[in-house]
Amino acid sequence: MNSVTIPWNVRKFHELPYQSYFIDCDHYHKSLYLTDLSWISSKLICLGVCSFIEDAMICNKNKDALHVEILCQIVSKNFTSLNYDGEQFYSHVRQFIESNQDFESLSVLPEVKQKWIAFIRIERLWLKPKNMLTMNDKVETYSYDIALSLNCKGNYIALLSKAGQEICVWDIERDANQKY
Incomplete structure (x- = not known):
């Protein structure tokens, strides 16, 4: 099933991050809305880049939110391609982490860093008929x-x-x- 046939619940992608922020604004930057790559990818596919950037900008003053800055850099740098096809998000995250050897030494929240690095270690596709x-x-x-x-x-x-x-x-x- 491709993304054209998936009936996205658009309202969920718009409202849940904001509700999470208003419930616990001090820990919003640790929420799955800004740490879970599958949620972010789905949001980009469903609503586009601007909607994710709005979510990220809410917590831009938090000093523990370096991972949010990194995501904003990735999304902003690849704005056009991600707005056209949000399914490219994983490839851009993988490329960012692989091209930054000092990623593991960055002061990103440890649990976020571990999830992202585990994601990167997933094998790439090797296809040959x-x-x-x-x-x-x-x-x-x-x-x-x-x-x-x-x-x-x-x-x-x-x-x-x-x-x-x-x-x-x-x-x-x-x-x-x-x-x-």
Whole structure:
């Protein structure tokens, strides 16, 4: 199921962060609305970048909210692409953490840092169609940098690789029915 067919509860994404802030404004920056990457990704997909930035700006004066500043940097730097396709959020977070070797030494809340680093350690996709390989083939292995679900009619996934300098588009419905 792609994001076009998901019936988002838009009101939930608008109101829950603000209700959380008004209930406990001192600990809002530790709430799942600003620490849970899956919530943030869903919010970006549903409402766009500006709505997330509004949530983040509420607690911008809190000195313990370095993780919120980092998220705002990631989202602001990639504003156009995330507004177009919020599903790219995970790729941008991964790229930020991998490109900043000093991320582990930053004064980000330890529980937030642990969740994000655990997320980054998830294996990348390694996709190669089985019917294109033979026993004698030497397979060049590299990972894809970004995997995107394309929001269009049908179920397509686009894979982008800087190392292999290629873009692959997969028709999931067609390829899943093929026998290998």
